[in-house]
Amino acid sequence: HWEEDWSTADIQQAAEEHVMLSWSNSSPVKDLPVFERSEGVYLYDSNGKRYLDWTSQAVCVNLGYTVPESIKEAIHQQLDSLPYLYGGLGLAPVRAKLARLMAEICPGDLNGFLFPSGGGEANEAAIRMARLYTGKQKIFTQYRSYHGGSTSSLGATGDFRRRFTESNTHGFVKFFNPQPSGFSWGSTDQSATRRTLATLEDQILAEGPDTIAAIMVESIVGAGGVLVPPEGYIEGVRSLCDKYDILMICDEVMVGFGRTGHFFAFQHFEGVIPDMVTSAKGLTGSYLPLSMVGVRQKIKNYFWEKPVGWGATYHAHPVAVACAYETVKYMLKEKIVEKVQSLEHVMMQELQNLVLKHDSVRQARNVGLFGCLDLQNPNGHFIQRLGGASPPEVQLLRQAMRDQGLMALFRPPLLHCAPPLVIQEEQLREGFQMLTKALEVLDLEQQR
Numbered sequence: 001h002w003e004e005d006w007s008t009a010d011i012q013q014a015a016e017e018h019v020m021l022s023w024s025n026s027s028p029v030k031d032l033p034v035f036e037r038s039e040g041v042y043l044y045d046s047n048g049k050r051y052l053d054w055t056s057q058a059v060c061v062n063l064g065y066t067v068p069e070s071i072k073e074a075i076h077q078q079l080d081s082l083p084y085l086y087g088g089l090g091l092a093p094v095r096a097k098l099a100r101l102m103a104e105i106c107p108g109d110l111n112g113f114l115f116p117s118g119g120g121e122a123n124e125a126a127i128r129m130a131r132l133y134t135g136k137q138k139i140f141t142q143y144r145s146y147h148g149g150s151t152s153s154l155g156a157t158g159d160f161r162r163r164f165t166e167s168n169t170h171g172f173v174k175f176f177n178p179q180p181s182g183f184s185w186g187s188t189d190q191s192a193t194r195r196t197l198a199t200l201e202d203q204i205l206a207e208g209p210d211t212i213a214a215i216m217v218e219s220i221v222g223a224g225g226v227l228v229p230p231e232g233y234i235e236g237v238r239s240l241c242d243k244y245d246i247l248m249i250c251d252e253v254m255v256g257f258g259r260t261g262h263f264f265a266f267q268h269f270e271g272v273i274p275d276m277v278t279s280a281k282g283l284t285g286s287y288l289p290l291s292m293v294g295v296r297q298k299i300k301n302y303f304w305e306k307p308v309g310w311g312a313t314y315h316a317h318p319v320a321v322a323c324a325y326e327t328v329k330y331m332l333k334e335k336i337v338e339k340v341q342s343l344e345h346v347m348m349q350e351l352q353n354l355v356l357k358h359d360s361v362r363q364a365r366n367v368g369l370f371g372c373l374d375l376q377n378p379n380g381h382f383i384q385r386l387g388g389a390s391p392p393e394v395q396l397l398r399q400a401m402r403d404q405g406l407m408a409l410f411r412p413p414l415l416h417c418a419p420p421l422v423i424q425e426e427q428l429r430e431g432f433q434m435l436t437k438a439l440e441v442l443d444l445e446q447q448r
């Protein structure tokens with residue numbers, strides 16, 4: 001097999017015998033479609049069937065599958081000139097250029113930048129720095145959050161995946177989101193904001209502000225279901241951090257780099273500048289692995305004198321950094337963020353149509369091209385348990401979407417709607433038509 005052409009059957013057999021999946025058990029590998037080709041917002045499987053990518057994979061292939069020439073060139077040039085450099089032994093020019101560009105894009109005095117390889121790793125480094133900088137240990141995070149798969153970032157995570165590291169949640173204190181899943185803080189934004197913040201303040205006092213290094217939040221919760229905070233909430237978290245001398249960390253791994261119609265999602269909230277911001281995914285359009293931690297001047301100054309206490313062989317890998325530098329410049333030149341803003345109302349309108357038309361859709365919401373719908377069955381709400389099979393409704397809808405040629409990411413009862421940011425309006429509307437047809441199959445089944 002070393003030099004021969006592989007048939008699709010050969011590939012499937014090798015995968016079945018050797019490939020391991022990550023969050024799920026590995027047996028579904030045998031049912032995964034094999035993709036060999038992609039273009040624009042579409043992927044083509046080994047039978048030539050076309051799929052519209054409805055979630056930019058893990059909400060990360062923000063510029064789609066046709067890699068812009070300037071990005072390809074930057075990657076090639078870096079490979080030709082300096083394919084690798086260990087960050088402690090030398091400085092690749094492009095690392096300085098990317099850090100300068102980030103300082104220009106980030107508001108306020110977010111002026112110091114680390115470049116790890118993945119989002120979880122960026123959060124891991126941010127947590128480490130927060131503890132070193134403050135000399136305090138506790139990190140407050142939300143129940144409906146995902147911060148990464150490494151030990152600390154999974155300890156920080158509130159969603160079901162945290163159970164994979166139950167013994168390592170030490171040092172993390174969980175608090176409720178303004179949108180808890182089983183109860184409500186009140187029927188208006190004002191009451192949700194007021195009550196959640198009052199409860200959070202009580203919790204800070206009960207834990208002791210002098211033991212809390214940071215409050216870490218996803219500026220807009222992603223994997224938990226596009227939970228847009230009620231008015232005043234993020235601003236209120238910032239005020240509590242100021243009041244009690246606690247650092248605020250915004251996890252923008254999923255929402256950073258334009259997804260919500262701003263470069264960073266915290267820019268939706270009046271006057272909020274976190275002490276640290278982490279991001280990844282869209283930073284390189286996910287063409288190469290790279291993440292970032294941005295810190296404010298006071299923290300940068302502190303680590304001028306003291307070690308960050310974190311490192312990795314691939315930190316600031318020059319080829320990934322070159323890719324990020326050109327990706328961000330491309331986004332600026334092509335006005336990708338403005339384009340997302342202009343499509344926001346299209347997604348909003350289409351999502352609301354789905355709520356009106358389909359019994360199986362309970363609710364839907366979006367900000368920019370970051371959308372999500374909540375499914376329901378005739379008995380109401382349903383969820384998927386860790387390690388459990390997908391609920392039958394989801395299995396049916398997933399297949400119906402596949403048949404339509406729509407590639408979907410489910411977190412039952414959620415269905416994410418987050419296509420590449422370069423999607424055209426007609427393609428977006430076409431995607432919603434396909435989704436409508438798939439939902440009709442589910443509605444029919446549920447009416448039986």
Ligand code: PLP
Pocket residue numbers: 058118119120121123146147148149218222223251252253254280281
């Ligand atoms: N934080 C958030 C908000 C995320 O959505 C993710 C991944 O989806 C991560 C952290 C982890 O990033 P990575 O998978 O690159 O480690």
